[in-house]
Amino acid sequence: MMTFNLQGKTALVTGGASGIGFEVASLMARSGALVAINYLPGDPRGEQALATLKAEGLEAIAAPGDLSDPAQAETMVKEAVKALGHLDLLVNNAGTPGVTKPIPIQDLESVSEALWQTLLNVNLMSVFRCSKAAAASLKASQGAIVNTASIAGFGSIASTLAYSASKAGVINLTKNLAHALAPEVRVNAVAPGSVESSWAIEWSEERRRSTVAATPLQRWCTPDDVAELIVYLGFAGRMITGQTVIIDGGISI
Ligand code: NAD
Secondary structure: OOOOOOOOOEEEOOOOOHHHHHHHHHHHOOOEEEEEEEOOOOHHHHHHHHHHHOOOOOEEEEEEEOOOOOOEEEEEEEEHHHHHHHOOOOEEEOOOOHHHOOOOOEEEOOOHHHHHHHHHHHHHHHHHHHHHHHHHHHHHHHHHEEEEEEHHHHOOOOOOHHHHHHHHHHHHHHHHHHHHHHOEEEEEEEEEEEOOOHHHHHHHHHHHHHHHOOOOOOOOOOOOHHHHHHHHHHHHHOOOOEEEEEEEEOOOO
């Protein structure tokens, strides 16, 4: 594991109670940062995440809010920044695959208007909403934003039509935000391949096996692999902005 010294730093992680979001919140807290964890109101994983950190002697701030709702997203960011005192890093990580068992449901024939709206609203619009609400604080602290995109956003992956388009939007928004917020704030994104999180655990044994077989580095990408890259882009990488860094064990090459 990489180690970072984040004493005195603060961060807000959306979708921070599980998977990649929890790993990045946890890595930053262990490195000395004060972290606010956003989660869907009523999701028991929010309290669990805070309790897990507390058991390790780490403090974190609860920041519940459904980011598909513009008003909740704005209020959540404003209250989190107030509780943190200032904001150095916003990690726009909340997302949904929009798929349920049995997958796939995003073929041209079957993808619905409602699913398109959900995916664009949660995966893309939430990034815009939270970034806008955090912009003044991030400028004041010369901070950074890191968005969680996906390799799906660079091309097409079978049966993820609307999800891929939402993540392509995140990659483009990353560049536009980088322009809009420069020179004070750097804005980057990570684009994971298949990550062993709550989604992939639901995959069939055969799909899991073939994914590893097709990956040059011959293993799954883990949430903490992605967390290290997010923290690097957020707090190091001082001449990097507007970029989306692929982290997929080489599967996309
Ligand atoms: P995850 O399901 O554990 O994390 C997503 C989190 O976002 C969950 O905690 C969920 O409750 C939260 N969320 C969903 N809708 C929300 C809303 N409206 N408001 C607030 N929070 C909301 O899965 P993960 O793999 O850790 O996903 C994190 C990010 O990584 C997502 O943006 C996802 O698109 C991206 N990603 C995942 C993979 C993968 O293979 N798992 C690959 C590429 C990119």
